[in-house]
Amino acid sequence: MHELSIAYSLVQNxxxxAQQAGARKVNKVFLRLGxxxxxxxxxxxxxxxxxTKGTPLEGSELVIQALPVVIYCASPQCQQEFAISGLQGFRCPKCNQPSNQIRQGRELEIEKLEIEVD
Ligand SMILES: [Zn+2]
Known part of the structure; x- marks a missing residue:
């Protein structure tokens, strides 16, 4: 399971x-997930x-913020970003031009931690 190894590296990070911040315990981890x-x-x-078993994160909650895919449409009448719902065919929802400029959607990053300090 590919997510398990992702979880391990996430917990390690x-x-x-948390250690650098002097945390005794971590309550929540906020993750941005495209x-x-x-x-x-x-x-x-x-x-x-x-x-998280046996780590300062044991018992903590992973809060996932799901991010939609955002593309940029470069056609003259648009020139703006659009959030799209489908994952097949990255086309502008307004003018139907295909776009290869993905501005958001690949994120897998920790946004912040909620910690307890002594
Ligand atoms: Zn467009």
Missing amino acids: ASEA KLSGVVKEALLFGYDIA
């Missing part, structure tokens, strides 16, 4: 950040519970 990241949210949550 969060543990290091639709194109290829990560299944439910599988990641499951992997997270396993990966």
Whole structure:
């Protein structure tokens, strides 16, 4: 399961950040997850519970913010960003031009931690 190894590296990064912040315990981890990241949210949550065992993150909650795909349409009449719902064919919802400029959707990053300090 690919999400389990992602969960382990996520927990490792969060543990290091928490340690640097002098945290005794981590309560919540806020994650930004793009639709194109290829990560299944439910599988990641499951992997997270396993990966946090025995770490300062044990028992903490993983809060996932799902980010839609945003493309940029470069056609003269648009020249703006659009959030699109489908994952097939990155076309402008307004003028139907294909776009290869993906501005958002690949994120897999920790936004912030909610920690307890002594
Ligand atoms: Zn357009």
